[in-house]
Amino acid sequence: xxxxxxxxxxxxxxxxxxxxxxxxxxxxADLVAELAAREERYALAFSDISALRVAVDQELTEFDAPxxxxxxxxxxxxxxxx
Amino acid sequence: xxxxxxxxxxxxxxxxxAFTARADGAGAVVSFSGIVRDDSGKMAEMVIExxxxxxERALETIAQEAMERWxxxxxxxxxxxxxxxxxxxxxxxxxxxRHRKDAFEAAEFLMDYLKSRAPFWKKxxxxxxxxxxxxxxxxxDALKRW
Numbered sequence: 001x002x003x004x005x006x007x008x009x010x011x012x013x014x015x016x017x018x019x020x021x022x023x024x025x026x027x028x029a030d031l032v033a034e035l036a037a038r039e040e041r042y043a044l045a046f047s048d049i050s051a052l053r054v055a056v057d058q059e060l061t062e063f064d065a066p067x068x069x070x071x072x073x074x075x076x077x078x079x080x081x082x
Numbered sequence: 083x084x085x086x087x088x089x090x091x092x093x094x095x096x097x098x099x100a101f102t103a104r105a106d107g108a109g110a111v112v113s114f115s116g117i118v119r120d121d122s123g124k125m126a127e128m129v130i131e132x133x134x135x136x137x138e139r140a141l142e143t144i145a146q147e148a149m150e151r152w153x154x155x156x157x158x159x160x161x162x163x164x165x166x167x168x169x170x171x172x173x174x175x176x177x178x179x180r181h182r183k184d185a186f187e188a189a190e191f192l193m194d195y196l197k198s199r200a201p202f203w204k205k206x207x208x209x210x211x212x213x214x215x216x217x218x219x220x221x222x223d224a225l226k227r228w
Binding site (some may be wrong): 005007009010011012055058060074076077078079080081082 | 089116133135136139140161172173193196197198199200201202203204205214215216217222
């Protein structure tokens, strides 16, 4: 089981902030493909991953990062702090 | 080094005085405050969302790197989340060092990094609806100089 979190407009498009899912995805990209195949709102939200960032266990990473042992994956648009 | 992520407002002047008092022996203190800006003239409020847990870790990592790269006596980062009105303080950074160059450079580094690498997202609420603030390419480019 893995916790998947969504922030900002991605959270709004998908319609929830967090969900716990059962997945056998080996990489972040595999997980994205799995999510996008679920429902239209996921497909739309993940239609352009160049507009998204990902963190695995609260560390920024790339979409080809492995998910082995990961407990939490978060997807979000580029950050706007400061 | 002190990192604070909080919803409630803070008084930058008081924070700076306390920081300066703690930075014993430093000859230079630099501070920066970020303020909610209403470019359109239609903004009623700004809502800042963040990623609890990762936010604190990211800010710690960025501040730790600043402490290692420059000769700093101390560093402070305060960043708010939640709802705020134009003119309110969003965040501040302060750095203390023996000489001013380290404090200035480290403060700029902290600002550049927390703009694009700390998980905050700003949404503007105005009389004509709501919109997420888009990240700017120039903010991403600013990281390259470090």
